[in-house]
Amino acid sequence: MTMFRRTNAPLLAVASMLGLGVPAVAHAQALDLEDYRPVADRIIDAALADSASYERLTELVDRFGHRFTGSESLERAIDWILGEMRRDGLDNVRGEDVLVPVWVRGEESAELLEPRRVDLPMLGLGRSVGTPPGGVTAEVLVVSSFDELEARATEARGKIVLFNVPFTSYGRTVRYRSGGAVAAARAGAVASLIRSVTPYSQLTPHTGAMRYADTVRRIPHAAITVEDAEMLHRMQRRGERIVVHLTMAADTLPDAVSRNVIGELRGTEQPDEIVVIGGHIDSWDVGQGAMDDGGGVVAAWEVIRLLHDLGLRPRRTIRVVGWTNEENGLRGGLAYRDRHRDELERHVLAIESDAGVFKPSGFGFRGSDAAFEIVTAIGSLLDRIESGEIRRGGGGADIGPIMREGVPGMGLRVDGTRYFWYHHTAADTIDKLDPREMALCVATMAVMAYVVADLPDPLPR
Amino acid sequence: MTMFRRTNAPLLAVASMLGLGVPAVAHAQALDLEDYRPVADRIIDAALADSASYERLTELVDRFGHRFTGSESLERAIDWILGEMRRDGLDNVRGEDVLVPVWVRGEESAELLEPRRVDLPMLGLGRSVGTPPGGVTAEVLVVSSFDELEARATEARGKIVLFNVPFTSYGRTVRYRSGGAVAAARAGAVASLIRSVTPYSQLTPHTGAMRYADTVRRIPHAAITVEDAEMLHRMQRRGERIVVHLTMAADTLPDAVSRNVIGELRGTEQPDEIVVIGGHIDSWDVGQGAMDDGGGVVAAWEVIRLLHDLGLRPRRTIRVVGWTNEENGLRGGLAYRDRHRDELERHVLAIESDAGVFKPSGFGFRGSDAAFEIVTAIGSLLDRIESGEIRRGGGGADIGPIMREGVPGMGLRVDGTRYFWYHHTAADTIDKLDPREMALCVATMAVMAYVVADLPDPLPR
Numbered sequence: 001m002t003m004f005r006r007t008n009a010p011l012l013a014v015a016s017m018l019g020l021g022v023p024a025v026a027h028a029q030a031l032d033l034e035d036y037r038p039v040a041d042r043i044i045d046a047a048l049a050d051s052a053s054y055e056r057l058t059e060l061v062d063r064f065g066h067r068f069t070g071s072e073s074l075e076r077a078i079d080w081i082l083g084e085m086r087r088d089g090l091d092n093v094r095g096e097d098v099l100v101p102v103w104v105r106g107e108e109s110a111e112l113l114e115p116r117r118v119d120l121p122m123l124g125l126g127r128s129v130g131t132p133p134g135g136v137t138a139e140v141l142v143v144s145s146f147d148e149l150e151a152r153a154t155e156a157r158g159k160i161v162l163f164n165v166p167f168t169s170y171g172r173t174v175r176y177r178s179g180g181a182v183a184a185a186r187a188g189a190v191a192s193l194i195r196s197v198t199p200y201s202q203l204t205p206h207t208g209a210m211r212y213a214d215t216v217r218r219i220p221h222a223a224i225t226v227e228d229a230e231m232l233h234r235m236q237r238r239g240e241r242i243v244v245h246l247t248m249a250a251d252t253l254p255d256a257v258s259r260n261v262i263g264e265l266r267g268t269e270q271p272d273e274i275v276v277i278g279g280h281i282d283s284w285d286v287g288q289g290a291m292d293d294g295g296g297v298v299a300a301w302e303v304i305r306l307l308h309d310l311g312l313r314p315r316r317t318i319r320v321v322g323w324t325n326e327e328n329g330l331r332g333g334l335a336y337r338d339r340h341r342d343e344l345e346r347h348v349l350a351i352e353s354d355a356g357v358f359k360p361s362g363f364g365f366r367g368s369d370a371a372f373e374i375v376t377a378i379g380s381l382l383d384r385i386e387s388g389e390i391r392r393g394g395g396g397a398d399i400g401p402i403m404r405e406g407v408p409g410m411g412l413r414v415d416g417t418r419y420f421w422y423h424h425t426a427a428d429t430i431d432k433l434d435p436r437e438m439a440l441c442v443a444t445m446a447v448m449a450y451v452v453a454d455l456p457d458p459l460p461r
Numbered sequence: 462m463t464m465f466r467r468t469n470a471p472l473l474a475v476a477s478m479l480g481l482g483v484p485a486v487a488h489a490q491a492l493d494l495e496d497y498r499p500v501a502d503r504i505i506d507a508a509l510a511d512s513a514s515y516e517r518l519t520e521l522v523d524r525f526g527h528r529f530t531g532s533e534s535l536e537r538a539i540d541w542i543l544g545e546m547r548r549d550g551l552d553n554v555r556g557e558d559v560l561v562p563v564w565v566r567g568e569e570s571a572e573l574l575e576p577r578r579v580d581l582p583m584l585g586l587g588r589s590v591g592t593p594p595g596g597v598t599a600e601v602l603v604v605s606s607f608d609e610l611e612a613r614a615t616e617a618r619g620k621i622v623l624f625n626v627p628f629t630s631y632g633r634t635v636r637y638r639s640g641g642a643v644a645a646a647r648a649g650a651v652a653s654l655i656r657s658v659t660p661y662s663q664l665t666p667h668t669g670a671m672r673y674a675d676t677v678r679r680i681p682h683a684a685i686t687v688e689d690a691e692m693l694h695r696m697q698r699r700g701e702r703i704v705v706h707l708t709m710a711a712d713t714l715p716d717a718v719s720r721n722v723i724g725e726l727r728g729t730e731q732p733d734e735i736v737v738i739g740g741h742i743d744s745w746d747v748g749q750g751a752m753d754d755g756g757g758v759v760a761a762w763e764v765i766r767l768l769h770d771l772g773l774r775p776r777r778t779i780r781v782v783g784w785t786n787e788e789n790g791l792r793g794g795l796a797y798r799d800r801h802r803d804e805l806e807r808h809v810l811a812i813e814s815d816a817g818v819f820k821p822s823g824f825g826f827r828g829s830d831a832a833f834e835i836v837t838a839i840g841s842l843l844d845r846i847e848s849g850e851i852r853r854g855g856g857g858a859d860i861g862p863i864m865r866e867g868v869p870g871m872g873l874r875v876d877g878t879r880y881f882w883y884h885h886t887a888a889d890t891i892d893k894l895d896p897r898e899m900a901l902c903v904a905t906m907a908v909m910a911y912v913v914a915d916l917p918d919p920l921p922r
Binding site for chain 2 (some may be wrong): 118201203
């Protein structure tokens with residue numbers, strides 16, 4: 001195993017210092033990595049030369065729209081990607097079957113009946129049960145937190161509980177989407193609603209996954225908009241009686257077969273050692289799934305298409321995976337782990353892009369200290385596009401299962417200013433993304449993947 | 462007629478200069494206006510002491526929602542305001558009947574059928590005819606401008622023309638909303654669509670008024686979202702055949718009676734001389750009409766409620782008017798002109814707030830140079846809240862008819878950064894406004910209205 005520079009200080013400065021008495025072995029090793037700068041520059045220049053990745057993503061989302069697990073559009077999109085990957089000349093292009101859950105939204109609506117009639121834009125939450133035919137009509141209790149619900153549990157019986165929880169961080173706020181139905185059902189509620197998980201709204205409902213507990217009655221669970229949640233809360237504070245009619249025809253059908261999409265750039269020397277890079281090909285059933293996560297899949301795919309077209313083939317294999325069913329099951333990531341279990345020892349690194357292909361700043365990495373030093377040093381090759389900062393901690397939902405088996409993992413870090421404005425909404429569309437920012441994502445992941453795949457030794461675990 | 466300082470330079474500085482030989486007459490007159498500073502400060506302090514105006518607006522929009530011409534909610538909101546104004550102790554509170562057009566939206570939808578099926582969120586445009594029952598199904602021609610339509614007129618026959626015009630300024634872009642149907646029908650189109658008039662979208666359609674020409678066939682005219690207009694344009698550029706199914710049950714019913722809402726603070730010395738201040742009480746039939754223009758009406762109303770509660774009664778009358786039917790007819794502004802024609806000579810000034818009650822910066826004024834000098838000097842009383850800058854040009858739609866009869870007019874100028882994000886959409890809701898910014902609007906209009914109404918002489922025409 002070689003040692004690498006710890007900092008992002010300019011390599012030329014290091015090289016000049018090296019002449020002042022640094023041991024020869026350190027000198028040679030620093031230059032080892034510096035040897036990659038010309039190829040890194042070539043990759044960056046090529047990625048930024050055009051809008052190829054953005055155009056490919058545009059074609060994907062315009063042709064197929066959203067790609068929800070169990071939908072025809074997802075499987076047709078997978079067929080198209082496989083065909084395009086073959087046309088690109090990639091290696092070992094294939095779909096790997098994955099058994100996936102099938103949740104269907106069905107007709108749904110929410111209507112405020114008292115104190116006055118208002119249509120409330122809403123989205124049922126993934127995995128929720130439906131209402132009885134004809135819907136549920138009940139008084140609403142608005143609470144600001146699980147604690148408030150607990151304190152007012154006696155008021156919740158027979159009502160629809162609305163969690164009007166302002167967005168702080170995604171992690172803190174999404175707990176009400178995940179666990180709101182269980183908490184409300186425990187208090188005897190007949191249905192539960194959440195304020196959409198977002199810092200900004202234009203009367204925009206946000207969907208997402210939720211869960212039940214085996215020991216608690218399953219009640220319908222849906223998201224309404226920030227605006228309407230706030231309005232209902234104001235009405236309650238004014239002492240008004242609030243009545244909502246909720247209808248959801250949501251249903252869970254038998255599991256079906258989807259596919260993880262795979263293409264490779266086979267390595268020249270250790271083809272059985274693998275750098276995995278990807279995102280998830282499925283999306284929610286609204287919008288275009290352009291940033292969640294069409295952009296991630298296409299950017300990863302473009303990494304090896306670009307390397308292939310440049311004639312750059314590293315020592316190890318780079319494998320692109322478009323995981324299926326991230327949004328409402330994670331079955332793609334789990335199936336990949338199970339099917340490739342024998343290979344996981346030789347998975348050198350897993351890279352995921354699932355935070356939108358906005359302006360990248362670097363990666364969040366989870367792995368050994370020795371590996372962290374190496375990827376930090378590789379990051380310095382990205383200084384010219386300011387996307388090489390490596391932080392500790394990170395990964396991605398789809399690579400989580402293999403990371404838990406010991407594979408070092410990293411997630412692409414990007415400007416997240418507006419990501420949650422669009423997350424899981426009808427407004428997750430291609431026009432919110434920028435061709436150059438997406439190209440920077442491709443450049444950033446391509447340099448990292450290429451160099452890790454080409455190093456003399458695999459990343460240390 | 463008195464003369465006033467021309468600039469916003471601090472009055473103390475002027476006063477000190479006055480001692481250095483400025484003619485006595487100017488000295489006396491500058492001090493005349495400076496005499497208003499204590500009362501202006503008192504008004505500002507009172508307006509900023511609480512969130513009364515924001516709370517009143519919240520109650521209006523939560524209780525009645527949007528207030529479209531011809532709707533029950535508009536008339537009920539008017540009844541409520543009249544009752545509240547009487548409880549406030551205002552003078553001459555009354556509704557003045559106005560015959561208004563009644564346009565009803567009805568069920569409506571747009572669906573992309575080819576190259577793939579997509580629901581296109583849309584809003585029919587005010588005054589549009591509907592489609593035949595069952596809708597219109599036709600190929601789409603996307604153009605970027607009237608010029609492009611003219612150049613491609615032979616391609617438009619029998620099609621739905623979509624104007625995909627990026628937002629530049631409201632004035633330049635709204636021409637396609639107003640006149641798109643006429644231009645498309647001239648080219649033989651069966652219906653017309655516009656890209657919503659907005660610089661920002663979360664799949665948000667924007668409605669608004671449109672017009673027909675007597676000599677041109679009337680075709681249905683609706684707005685789709687920025688996202689979908691862009692997508693259809695991309696599809697056309699890729700050579701794909703685009704087919705849309707448009708259904709609109711829009712209809713125009715017989716005229717009905719609505720009301721302009723009026724309340725006064727009668728003047729102590731020249732009660733027949735009037736400063737009019739107001740906004741429009743009607744809104745579009747989506748959202749809450751919180752910024753367009755509930756905020757303007759309530760802020761103007763709060764001006765005289767505040768002066769009344771402070772015991773500040775100027776020499777002249779301040780009359781608040783909530784005009785009806787601004788959005789799709791302007792009949793309120795026209796009826797006010799006609800009913801008060803005999804009084805217009807004694808209308809000293811008309812002030813309108815119809816750009817949202819965001820952070821105010823001053824007023825746009827249209828009147829004589831002499832009057833401009835005076836209102837500019839009054840503006841200096843607002844220096845401490847940075848809302849006293851008077852620019853030339855301005856007014857408002859509702860006060861337009863009386864301004865054209867010679868009444869000096871001004872429009873409240875505010876931070877317009879996000880106004881058009883919400884304009885005429887379901888997202889025009891109270892949560893987008895800020896209590897302190899709205900209080901600043903009240904303070905700004907109250908100082909201007911009070912001082913103009915109390916000056917020894919009326920504003921010169």
